[in-house]
Amino acid sequence: MKKLLKQFFYFLKLTSIKIFEWFYKVNPKILRFCNIILSFLSIFAGLLTIFLLGNLYTPTVGHNLEPYIDFISWSISIIYLIQIILLILPGGKKFSWSNLLLKMIFIITINYFVYFIPDFISPYLHDVGYIHYYKLFLIFLVFIRTISLLAQNLYKISIHPAKIFIISFIIIIIIGSLLLLLPAATYRDIKYEDSLFVTVSAVCVTGLTTVNIASTFTWFGKLIIIILIQLGGLGIMTITSFLALSFTRTDLSIKEQQGLEFNLGSSSFREIKKNLYAIILITALFESIGAILIYFSVPDIYFDNLAQHIFFAIFHSVSAFCNAGFSNLPDGMMNEVFVNNYLSIFTISGLIIFGGIGFFVINSLLKNINFKFKNLIRKIFNKPKIIKPKIININNLIVTRTTLILIILAIAVILILESNNSLISYNWFDKVVQAFFCSVTPRTAGFNTLDFASFTPATIMFIIILMWIGASPGSTGGGIKTTSIALAFLNAISIGRNQDKITFKNRTISNITVQKSFVIIVFSLLTIFIGIIFVCAFDPHLGFMNIMFEVFSAFGTVGLTLGITPNLSLASKIVIIIEMFVGRMQFVILFLAIIKRAKRRLIKYPEIDLYL
Numbered sequence: 001m002k003k004l005l006k007q008f009f010y011f012l013k014l015t016s017i018k019i020f021e022w023f024y025k026v027n028p029k030i031l032r033f034c035n036i037i038l039s040f041l042s043i044f045a046g047l048l049t050i051f052l053l054g055n056l057y058t059p060t061v062g063h064n065l066e067p068y069i070d071f072i073s074w075s076i077s078i079i080y081l082i083q084i085i086l087l088i089l090p091g092g093k094k095f096s097w098s099n100l101l102l103k104m105i106f107i108i109t110i111n112y113f114v115y116f117i118p119d120f121i122s123p124y125l126h127d128v129g130y131i132h133y134y135k136l137f138l139i140f141l142v143f144i145r146t147i148s149l150l151a152q153n154l155y156k157i158s159i160h161p162a163k164i165f166i167i168s169f170i171i172i173i174i175i176g177s178l179l180l181l182l183p184a185a186t187y188r189d190i191k192y193e194d195s196l197f198v199t200v201s202a203v204c205v206t207g208l209t210t211v212n213i214a215s216t217f218t219w220f221g222k223l224i225i226i227i228l229i230q231l232g233g234l235g236i237m238t239i240t241s242f243l244a245l246s247f248t249r250t251d252l253s254i255k256e257q258q259g260l261e262f263n264l265g266s267s268s269f270r271e272i273k274k275n276l277y278a279i280i281l282i283t284a285l286f287e288s289i290g291a292i293l294i295y296f297s298v299p300d301i302y303f304d305n306l307a308q309h310i311f312f313a314i315f316h317s318v319s320a321f322c323n324a325g326f327s328n329l330p331d332g333m334m335n336e337v338f339v340n341n342y343l344s345i346f347t348i349s350g351l352i353i354f355g356g357i358g359f360f361v362i363n364s365l366l367k368n369i370n371f372k373f374k375n376l377i378r379k380i381f382n383k384p385k386i387i388k389p390k391i392i393n394i395n396n397l398i399v400t401r402t403t404l405i406l407i408i409l410a411i412a413v414i415l416i417l418e419s420n421n422s423l424i425s426y427n428w429f430d431k432v433v434q435a436f437f438c439s440v441t442p443r444t445a446g447f448n449t450l451d452f453a454s455f456t457p458a459t460i461m462f463i464i465i466l467m468w469i470g471a472s473p474g475s476t477g478g479g480i481k482t483t484s485i486a487l488a489f490l491n492a493i494s495i496g497r498n499q500d501k502i503t504f505k506n507r508t509i510s511n512i513t514v515q516k517s518f519v520i521i522v523f524s525l526l527t528i529f530i531g532i533i534f535v536c537a538f539d540p541h542l543g544f545m546n547i548m549f550e551v552f553s554a555f556g557t558v559g560l561t562l563g564i565t566p567n568l569s570l571a572s573k574i575v576i577i578i579e580m581f582v583g584r585m586q587f588v589i590l591f592l593a594i595i596k597r598a599k600r601r602l603i604k605y606p607e608i609d610l611y612l
Helices: 002-053 059-064 066-088 097-111 130-156 161-179 192-203 219-234 236-247 254-264 272-297 306-321 342-357 359-380 394-418 428-440 457-469 482-496 511-538 544-555 570-585 587-594
Strands: 502-504 507-509
Touching (some): 161 192, 219 272, 219 306, 272 342, 342 394, 394 482, 457 482, 457 544, 482 502, 482 511, 511 570
């Protein structure tokens, strides 16, 4: 009997081992197959969403599509359930619990809770029930996740990360320009050249537009624009990497980290994951606070319903923080909604400043505030104070000082030059407020509460300089960056003192940093003046000053104009599109993507001096 029991348990052990081995072999294959089916279903669902929201169907077809939506909902739910089981069983891939939790929430919501969500969207619908639109929205989130995973595959291609960064922008520009041509996106048909221009302007967070945003695009078109602004401001690879880390994977590859290094401006490999989450959280925090303040600063009387009011607040908050300068109102911030609305003006100014100062500066500021708050709490409860070494971040110091100097200088110059011109009808407080806003917005934002065409030539030239300088590194803004102009002045000071190196706060600036800033400054001016020459050749009737302002605004991704954008010819539009794209990509990234890296030479040639 003992022998039989021993053989039985031995047989069970062998069987369990065989089952485990079978699971380890089969489980990954089934998961891979489920992912393939899920990808096809989500892509089909994404196209179906575009088909419905884009108003590309007849009423009869719309009703006939409801069973397909139900089929996709059930199919994705079943696949998610299978994936949850397989991931937990032996042989499953390394997974995050947040990923499993989100899949479970999706299954429950799309099959049960969706029927209890109040009907907010019926006034905006045509022929499909609101329940199926809710289901389609949830399925579309799966589509976005699939697209983010496909975008991650770009890193598997053996090309330079800088090229991946550029390719990601080109892809989103092509998709966005096609989406804006959908019947539901516009009140009237627009040319592809105008759709492309608006898309490039949104993705490159510029704000220039050849058509009136308020009267041309529907709520769906404006929603596409604000999504393009968000993607362009943060970078498509930043968002896809965040989605991958949050909902699918637990780490990034070395090549993905290199790609993010170009996308985010600068980050060490150790800190890149932390910085990635910090950027997303900072963006969500500031845009949420901005949207709330803008919502309460504007009365309900300007809107037909609550949805319009909320969308207005979110649109301007995202546009301001991303330094895009788009507005969904006629005449933008010159509209009566913003007249004497100080809370909105200061909120948008604050969003522009924080969006343009750089994520790493904001992150450092928030850490310092958190540290002081902890010490304050400890002091209240009579606990010893936390002491940490005071380390000066030179980059943050240069950025903040340069930003403050430029804002104060701009306020003074605008007050002096415009007090008896465009600001003559304002009292002194309003003059200071308008001068403050006009000093902030040329630094890549593009909003304007005054007509810049009424400014004196001296003020316009000064604003052109501000547009050329732009925002700070690691931000959503463009231009040559505050650090480049600061290094140029520090270099001039070091030459005047007959110093070989640039020193600041007992630190020496590396030669490679100085060389990069020199390249950025020289080639930015070269690109801008080539653009001016071309636009002057194509549209000489628009005036030299207007053209120069337009090209500087495009390259700096600012979005301010003296009113000539709608009157540009096709050739000039192409020139401005190239200027916006090059301005957003930055020269260092373009050079890394185009020029092959030279082999390191062990030979050092003799140095010579040239006459200057």
